[in-house]
Amino acid sequence: MSILKKVEIGEELVLNKKIIAKNVCVSYGELQVLHNVNLEISSNRVTALIGPSGCGKTTFLRCLNRMNDLIPSCRLKGSITLDGFDIYDKSVDVEVLRRRVGMVFQKPNPFPKSIYENVAYGPRIHGLAKDKAALDVAVEKSLRRAGLWDEVKDRLDAPGTSLSGGQQQRLCIARAIAIEPEIILMDEPCSALDPIATARIEELIHELKERYTIIIVTHSMQQAARVSDYTAFFHLGDLVEKGETATIFTNPKDERTEAYITGRIG
Amino acid sequence: MTKQTHPLARATLPGLEARYRAEIRFKYIGLVAVAFSLVFLFFLIGGIAIKGVGAFFKTDVQLEITKELIAEHGSDSYTLLRETLLYNLPEAKGRLGHKDAYKMIAAGADDELEKVMANLGETSDIFKVWLPVSDTIDMAYKADLAEDMLGTLTASQQKWLQSWADNGRLRMSFNWNFLTKGDSRDPERAGIGGAFLGSVMSLLVCLILSFIVGIFAAIYLEEFAPKNKLTAFLEVNINNLATVPSIIFGLLGLAVFLNLFGLPRSSAIVGGMVLSLMTLPTIIITSRVSLQAVPPSIREAALGLGASQIQAVFHHVLPLAIPGMLTGTILGMARALGETAPLLMIGMVAFIVDPPLGFMDPATALPVQVFLWSDSPERAFAEKTSGAILVLLVFLLFMNLTAILLRKKLEKKW
Amino acid sequence: MPQQHIVKAYDKELAALDQLIADMARQVRVLLTESVTSLVRNDDVLAQSVIKSDKEIDALQVAIDKQATMLLALRQPMAADLRTIIASLRVSNDLERMGDYAKNISKRTITLSKIPMMASAARSVERMSMLACAMIDDVLEAWLQRDIELALKVIHQDEEVDQLHTSLFREILTYMMEDPRNITACTHLMFISKNIERVGDHATNIAEQLYFAVKGKAFNEGHVSLDEASAIVAEQGSDK
Numbered sequence: 073m074s075i076l077k078k079v080e081i082g083e084e085l086v087l088n089k090k091i092i093a094k095n096v097c098v099s100y101g102e103l104q105v106l107h108n109v110n111l112e113i114s115s116n117r118v119t120a121l122i123g124p125s126g127c128g129k130t131t132f133l134r135c136l137n138r139m140n141d142l143i144p145s146c147r148l149k150g151s152i153t154l155d156g157f158d159i160y161d162k163s164v165d166v167e168v169l170r171r172r173v174g175m176v177f178q179k180p181n182p183f184p185k186s187i188y189e190n191v192a193y194g195p196r197i198h199g200l201a202k203d204k205a206a207l208d209v210a211v212e213k214s215l216r217r218a219g220l221w222d223e224v225k226d227r228l229d230a231p232g233t234s235l236s237g238g239q240q241q242r243l244c245i246a247r248a249i250a251i252e253p254e255i256i257l258m259d260e261p262c263s264a265l266d267p268i269a270t271a272r273i274e275e276l277i278h279e280l281k282e283r284y285t286i287i288i289v290t291h292s293m294q295q296a297a298r299v300s301d302y303t304a305f306f307h308l309g310d311l312v313e314k315g316e317t318a319t320i321f322t323n324p325k326d327e328r329t330e331a332y333i334t335g336r337i338g
Numbered sequence: 339m340t341k342q343t344h345p346l347a348r349a350t351l352p353g354l355e356a357r358y359r360a361e362i363r364f365k366y367i368g369l370v371a372v373a374f375s376l377v378f379l380f381f382l383i384g385g386i387a388i389k390g391v392g393a394f395f396k397t398d399v400q401l402e403i404t405k406e407l408i409a410e411h412g413s414d415s416y417t418l419l420r421e422t423l424l425y426n427l428p429e430a431k432g433r434l435g436h437k438d439a440y441k442m443i444a445a446g447a448d449d450e451l452e453k454v455m456a457n458l459g460e461t462s463d464i465f466k467v468w469l470p471v472s473d474t475i476d477m478a479y480k481a482d483l484a485e486d487m488l489g490t491l492t493a494s495q496q497k498w499l500q501s502w503a504d505n506g507r508l509r510m511s512f513n514w515n516f517l518t519k520g521d522s523r524d525p526e527r528a529g530i531g532g533a534f535l536g537s538v539m540s541l542l543v544c545l546i547l548s549f550i551v552g553i554f555a556a557i558y559l560e561e562f563a564p565k566n567k568l569t570a571f572l573e574v575n576i577n578n579l580a581t582v583p584s585i586i587f588g589l590l591g592l593a594v595f596l597n598l599f600g601l602p603r604s605s606a607i608v609g610g611m612v613l614s615l616m617t618l619p620t621i622i623i624t625s626r627v628s629l630q631a632v633p634p635s636i637r638e639a640a641l642g643l644g645a646s647q648i649q650a651v652f653h654h655v656l657p658l659a660i661p662g663m664l665t666g667t668i669l670g671m672a673r674a675l676g677e678t679a680p681l682l683m684i685g686m687v688a689f690i691v692d693p694p695l696g697f698m699d700p701a702t703a704l705p706v707q708v709f710l711w712s713d714s715p716e717r718a719f720a721e722k723t724s725g726a727i728l729v730l731l732v733f734l735l736f737m738n739l740t741a742i743l744l745r746k747k748l749e750k751k752w
Numbered sequence: 753m754p755q756q757h758i759v760k761a762y763d764k765e766l767a768a769l770d771q772l773i774a775d776m777a778r779q780v781r782v783l784l785t786e787s788v789t790s791l792v793r794n795d796d797v798l799a800q801s802v803i804k805s806d807k808e809i810d811a812l813q814v815a816i817d818k819q820a821t822m823l824l825a826l827r828q829p830m831a832a833d834l835r836t837i838i839a840s841l842r843v844s845n846d847l848e849r850m851g852d853y854a855k856n857i858s859k860r861t862i863t864l865s866k867i868p869m870m871a872s873a874a875r876s877v878e879r880m881s882m883l884a885c886a887m888i889d890d891v892l893e894a895w896l897q898r899d900i901e902l903a904l905k906v907i908h909q910d911e912e913v914d915q916l917h918t919s920l921f922r923e924i925l926t927y928m929m930e931d932p933r934n935i936t937a938c939t940h941l942m943f944i945s946k947n948i949e950r951v952g953d954h955a956t957n958i959a960e961q962l963y964f965a966v967k968g969k970a971f972n973e974g975h976v977s978l979d980e981a982s983a984i985v986a987e988q989g990s991d992k
Contacts, residue, residue: 170644177635181638181639182639184658197645198644251643251644322830322835331755335759337755
């Protein structure tokens with residue numbers, strides 16, 4: 073089938089569903105923040121979650137690596153499966169899950185340790201490196217993949233906090249990929265960075281998606297448009313529309329989506 | 339030609355001038371308050387310093403000993419001393435005269451003499467030895483033979499003192515005894531060494547107990563305990579305990595440690611335990627605050643990497659909270675150092691001569707020693723009380739400086 | 753569009769773009785009417801003014817391009833806004849061509865003024881131009897109201913213009929066969945007829961762009977061109 077034909081039909085090309093969320097409802101105590109979310113995440117693709125503030129996209133993201141467990145009043149109904157296995161099953165060890173599903177946060181938060189130690193921490197606690205030499209290899213590999221190696225290879229002992237904002241965020245990405253996750257969750261990773269640093273991270277995301285599945289929450293529609301293959305639009309706790317990014321931004325089906333992306337609501 | 343006011347000048351905004359004047363007034367009031375407190379402090383400390391600095395020095399008198407005296411009384415330093423005195427003060431006649439003469443020299447001078455004798459070495463006809471004078475002579479000489487001090491001496495003693503002073507046979511030397519020796523009935527032999535050691539040992543016990551229990555309690559309450567009514571209740575109680583009068587802890591110590599557990603009365607270990615009860619709430623509170631000050635983003639980062647709660651706390655949160663915890667601990671220790679009431683309750687008010695050798699030995703503490711000496715009538719003890727207060731203050735200052743330096747050194751930027 | 757943008761200036765700029773298109777369309781309609789009038793009345797002065805006025809239409813196209821480019825660069829338009837702006841760029845091209853056709857008619861009018869004109873042919877041309885003007889009116893209305901139904905009507909209206917052109921073509925052929933002296937005039941008339949037919953086609957294009965802007969997909973109902981003139985073969989030998 074030629075590309076033209078596919079574009080005409082407007083097929084949703086969801087390949088190899090890595091994560092499947094079915095009828096996910098999340099509430100904090102009495103307040104329900106997500107209503108019946110059904111979403112499939114394709115592997116080796118970038119999926120963007122967009123929507124106005126308070127629409128539940130960050131909540132949904134944090135369900136995927138069970139970071140919401142830290143909030144005692146948070147309750148989840150429905151199922152989220154990774155490669156077919158329910159991640160909220162009783163036999164699941166949250167630490168094992170978080171090894172496979174890594175996270176990068178909004179504000180760069182490197183540990184107040186050396187650059188080397190930042191990246192080495194994950195492999196160390198998960199026992200991924202047998203000895204110092206193996207650890208060195210793992211650290212270099214992660215820093216290379218994050219596009220930071222050339223800038224820091226001479227000062228691995230410098231504190232992580234001595235880097236610029238963009239470099240710190242790349243360090244956090246290196247730290248996250250050092251434990252060889254399959255999925256990387258990114259919660260507005262560029263919102264604290266200047267445009268050049270943002271562009272470098274976007275380029276990095278493009279490179280990373282060959283190896284990892286990436287889910288990114290972003291406030292910037294332009295960023296979602298530039299960086300993602302699939303986009304899901306959340307509004308007031310509902311998943312309003314999901315589909316290929318190009319379609320969502322040129323010809324969305326739901327009028328709420330249209331209103332949000334053209335700047336009429338939100 | 340009139341000068342035009344600049345459009346941004348102060349006069350263009352109404353009320354601005356008045357506000358500035360009010361601010362300057364406020365600034366000066368603040369400065370005056372600070373100056374006032376400094377003056378107050380100066381007088382307070384200055385007064386104590388003036389009164390107490392003398393305790394660090396003692397007066398020595400140079401006496402001559404002849405070979406014959408040594409030959410006759412060499413073995414018995416006590417008699418040798420008396421004979422030496424009489425030799426040096428030929429005017430002393432009769433039993434009263436002799437008594438006056440003996441009272442010119444310090445109570446423990448015979449031990450001093452024995453030590454000096456051992457080091458005499460070379461043979462000569464006459465030896466000159468420096469020996470400490472008695473407390474009354476010492477006080478009189480320190481006061482430059484002032485009238486009120488001389489009043490404590492008899493007429494002959496006054497005369498002898500005068501002649502010694504005129505002949506340059508008196509000198510001031512540093513009073514090491516004050517720092518090393520334990521308490522004594524004789525002022526010239528009394529020192530704070532015992533109390534100092536007792537304080538240090540009590541504080542050591544206090545530190546070990548309250549630091550370890552406090553840190554771990556704070557970590558548990560802050561990081562692991564579920565946030566429910568029980569933990570809220572605990573938190574309220576810990577905050578209240580920090581303000582409970584310290585004497586209550588003394589009563590508790592008396593009832594539990596002494597009566598129930600039967601630990602030795604007035605020992606450093608009991609003192610330390612009582613002080614730790616007192617300091618524990620403070621340490622828990624400051625440790626919790628230090629833990630809360632660690633940004634949650636660090637915890638989240640660690641947990642996001644798949645670290646367990648314990649790993650996240652001990653690898654990341656705790657190292658960042660340690661400076662604050664240490665500062666809180668040292669400040670708690672500084673407070674414990676100055677507490678008297680609870681130690682009185684557990685019996686550290688007894689008259690202890692020997693410095694404690696072990697934690698179970700009876701001991702006393704610096705503030706208690708100050709309390710005891712302040713009761714004594716002798717003028718020399720008045721000086722020693724102020725001297726002990728100075729030592730206490732220096733100790734406190736040292737602890738606070740340590741807190742500041744430690745904090746500066748360990749503070750990490752995140 | 754249902755709601756206003758949160759940033760009101762954005763709405764104002766989009767409205768300005770629409771206004772420019774409206775102005776251009778109205779100008780084109782005036783020019784077309786005047787050029788056909790000048791043809792029918794043999795009015796050279798009017799024809800000259802039409803030729804000059806085409807410059808204004810070109811200027812409007814430049815203005816529309818500028819406004820659209822500015823919107824694309826500064827507003828990062830999405831979805832319907834994006835499609836509308838892209839459609840506006842294309843519509844301005846169509847309108848500019850329509851203006852050129854009107855100018856061309858006037859040029860030929862000046863040439864034709866030296867030659868006598870067939871009355872019935874002139875009437876047919878007039879009728880065609882009225883239809884074309886009606887199409888312009890309708891498509892402009894449809895554009896401003898974002899009315900798909902009206903746009904579809906315009907697309908169908910083109911059938912009539914095509915039919916008129918076909919019959920006029922036949923008519924002119926007969927004139928040419930009747931009297932060879934008519935050939936020059938008839939050739940020009942042929943072009944004029946074709947020009948008006950092209951105006952109709954461009955109006956249809958505008959309607960299709962509107963469809964794309966509103967619906968988000970290309971119009972492909974496959975409208976059939978009823979312009980069969982390209983298939984006409986004149987019979988050899990004269991029918992006297």
